[in-house]
Amino acid sequence: MALAVTGCGGTATTGSSPAPAAAAVPDRVEPLAAAPVPALPVTVPSADGAQVTVTSADRVIPLTGSLNEIVQTLGLGKQVVARDITATFEQASALPVVTRGHDVSAESVLSLRPTLVLAETTTGPAEAIQQIRDAGIPVLVIAPAKTLEDVPKRIDAVAGALGVKEAGTQLNQRTADRIAAVRKDIPAASGKKPRVAFLYLRGTASVYLLGGSDSGAASLLEAAGAVDTGKESGLGKDFTPITSEALAAAAPDAILVMTKGLESVGGIDGLVKVPGVAQTPAGMDRRVVSVDDGVLLNYGPRTDQVLASLVAQLYGKGA
16 A cells, blocks of 8 residues: 555645645555564563563564554564554555454464464453463553654563564664654744644544544644644543534644545545535635554654654645
8 A cells, every 4th residue: 555745645635636745655664674683581561460471572463553563663573473454554464364343353363373462452352362361372461552752652562572672772762863853844833833623534334523632643733733623622532523513613724534534435525525524714725634544643663754744734845
């Protein structure tokens, strides 16, 4: 799957024509130059309160696309033996899928004889995770990411469990440097900051939600020099159903969506038919920022690319 602008997908649209975008590049992660050698065994704390002892990193199954991305970027891609449906980048795309929808299949996981399973607190069902543990497989649960500050914590947690702490330190430094470089390139504010509403759309299921302070988008938008209107409006939850009143009050200059979500409503023409959208400044200008579903809220080694894509689309800058 090709990713536009800076490797993260999306093209800002203003009026009836898309803004210029850089040439598409492959959807792939960039591993560290040298593959690390795990120093095991290690015992590490799991986010669900357990202590997990890892004796081998030979067969690793990350149960989210974000965790898969971190393992692969640390240089241990050859040890990854499966993926969930959200791991769509090139290095993972040929791996067997061990989820049905977003639910983990314990039978599929166990059939691949993993030596370590990586999950998040939102991974489920809980019975499947417990079944994997009951089979004697180490399962490390990691807290999901919501802000830029979570990036180094997640990389450290994965690197620690794999016995490659030094590689984790290197990856954190590389990621921090790249994010800092993008932030230096954000235009100085000459007036009001762009106001952006994050909408989660699944038109085929009639799901239309407005992101709040806990959606995960606020930290990215703020880093890009923008205002998350959902957070500003006091929406404390992750998402709430879209209403015309809420959108009118938010008055966004631009709307942020995931690429597949935008496709699911029929593109820009379909989006402006969602109640309330056409009455906002963003809807009237048809100003939409889209980023690929697989990377927007990952908060990991490619977050600099997500941020660069937001900046390019919000301010009309090339990659």
